[in-house]
Amino acid sequence: MNTSLRVLVGCEFTGTVRRAFAAHGHDAWSCDLLPAEDGSNRHIRGDIRDHLGDGWDILVVAHPPCTRLCRSGRRWLSGPGNLTPPKKLPRGRTWASMIAEFEDGVDLFTSCWRAPVERVAIENPEMHDLAKARMPADLSSPQIVQPFWFGHPEYKGTGWYLRGLPALVETDRLVEPETGSAEWKSWNRVWRMPPGTDRGKDRSRFFPGMADAMADQWGRHALEQARAA
Secondary structure, three states: OOOOEEEEEEEOOOOHHHHHHHHHEEEEEEEEEEOOOOOOOEEEEOOHHHHOOOOOOOEEOOOOOOOOOOOHHHHEEOOOOEEEEOOOOEEEOOOHHHHHHHHHHHHHHHHHOOOOOOOOOOOOOOEEEHHHHOOOOOOOEEEEEEEHHHHHOOOOOOOEEEOOOOOOOOOOOOOOOOOOHHHHHHHHHHHHHHOOOOOOHHHOOHHHHHHHOOOOOOOHHHHHHHOOO
16 A cells, blocks of 8 residues: 655745655655755746646645735725725735736635645635635635644644645644733744845745644545545
């Protein structure tokens, strides 16, 4: 019986999730427009949409661009009516570029969700109404998990849209710090991060404890299904 799965981790340049699946014995690859930060030769540099049909057992899209799909980005698409310009756009941006980003975000998400892969997990926050209206009919609400459920001292609500995979089960829940304390502020690092050229990359860095739980739980689930088939 084969005990190895072919796993594609999309929209990941750090290799965190790829290495977690590899550590559990799987044939894991990452794919991103950026080169692999760890220099791995198991990284595909390019658009994940060009590689969805390459025969994967599990597709994990670790951090696709969500700026125009998540609820916090709704204000930039909130002029009168449906999808019309707001009173003010972000500095240096045009309405055409905002719409182009929104359309590309919708296409990336739906392409991954409809990929010819039996098991799919896509990380994205809860979407705003305009994005939800463009999503596939079989898309359910995401499972929201926190890094501190998996031993990482940090707050960052992480949404997983799952097809063919079970919800993640916490593995190492930490005791939360007192609100307002120095430790609590440290746990809110992501939300307190100042603007900068690398802010987007730093915010997208994944959590090894959660990655290990994904590789263990989702990998075991897929192998158990294969044995039962």
